[in-house]
Amino acid sequence: MSKKLDSDIPQEAFDWYDEYAHGGMDRRTFMAKLGTLVAVGYSMALLTSTLLPNYVLAEQVSFNDADIKATYETFYSPNGYGKGAGYLVTPTKKTGTLPVVLVIHENRGLNPYVKDVTRRLAKAGYLAFAPDALFTLGGYPGNDDEGRAMQKTMERSKIQQDFVAAAKFIKKHDRSNGKLGAVGFCFGGYIVNYLAAIESDLIVAGVPFYGTPAQSELRKNIKASLLIQLAELDERVNKYWPEYENDLKKVGAPYQMHMYKNAQHGFHNDSTGRYDKENADLAWDRTLAFFAEKLV
Template sequence: MENNKMAKNVDHIPQEAFDWYDDYAHGGMDRRTFMKKLGTLVAVGYSMSVLTSVLLPNYALAEQVSFNDDDIQASYEEFDSPEGYGKGRGYLVKPTDKRAKYPVVLVVHENRGLNPYVKDVARRLAKAGFVAFAPDALFPVGGYPGNDDDGRAMQKKLDKSKVQNDFVAAAKYLKTHPLSNGKLGGVGFCFGGYIVNYLAAVESGLLTAGVPFYGTPAKKELRKNITSSLMVQLGELDERVNKSWPEYEQDLKANGVNYKMHMYKNAKHGFHNDSTGRFDKENAELAWQRTLAFFEENLNA
């Protein structure tokens, strides 16, 4: 009970609270305004501690594969990025089964740097038999700072074109890695979903297969370059991103792109992220199974 009112069940937190968080997380609202808006829900009986625990990340919840897992080996590797910030660094995770070559997957974080959730996604891919590489866009300014608020502020100040070029350089580094079979996949979330769409469009043939989770498309003039197969993952309640899909789909069809789109019922933006209350276990597991199968089909053939 808070302020002599019974806090309402987490399942009944209104969608507008998630919309406020989405606006805050993407630069449309400052933290003070976000917290003030949450305060209006406290006034009608919600617990602030419940609201923040649901909306803000808890990365202790996001570890599905331990970095000590015997089936994988993780390290940090640097790469050259002459058209970007000069040097980049990422989290490289490979299986320990000693094959000569592997399918490789670039993992792209949200708009706040390489946080623990995204590193765990890379480990999940390695556990499934892929070499995964997750670059940190914040490396030129010291790397992910340990919390999303500071990471978001840091990434917002970076030069967007240089960041994009860093990810292009990371993709080329991974595609030509000694362990690579030459077929590159990409999976990204939110900003990372945009980057996967961008990598598919900026240079024909760079990506073999891309899986953008709730990411907006590259600029319209670039889309004619897309030759990779795409699996687009969208949440039904994600109005901000979903409004860009109809035009994007028209361009994919017009250019003969091999694509699939899955819309996940009642899923919010960020539904795959298991460190927040936006996580939708059933939809996230289905989307991940589809992602792995898509990469198996396109990168192992």
């Protein structure tokens, strides 16, 4: 039997991981399905190393970088869980006020990949703040499976309000220029869409990566500019796009949508085998150009 390569892993394996990562399949079922691929020549080590995150890979900007300073800050969230906290990263070589970006994690808490994205934004000159939805449960536990299970126990409406409170907190920061953008991934992409819809003037610009839209009744409130990043192979999220686009057009919301060819859901996350460097770099360049236009 010939040895299978990571480039040969079938699409169904990525689909299984997506279902597992979003709560539609438990770990035992996911591993059992991977076992069916082992039976036809794939190694389990190859499959798990390709599909599951390895956060050693997710550091493009070191936390020791002299151009940034990272701290943890708390904020009040009266309509959420009462109190929140997040990772605040500030450029060290810029003075005065700064454009601000809220960074929103996936459905498993503030993991190393999202913290690195926050540092990348600060390195680019933004005041960047990444809240951890799991703060009231002790914070991201250092393991995505545990983090996902923890976040699943929380009330979605309260989590949403925690991010609204975080947006208001960082928008009023002493170093803020008053222009707030938001970028988020997967669940975080949904939260970006939600922040744009829940209050018309909360954010100026939003970049949802492969995120579902806010509830249809809220979309009439959208005034923020949106840069929507979608992955061609992400059928679960993409099925919402035609309706969402129609609603954005109805309210005259400014938006751009980019569909990344042959990209998987999660293609920007450089800690997993779904990472697509070419598409991720292009999407990130577009993100920085968008924020430079809308926030500076």
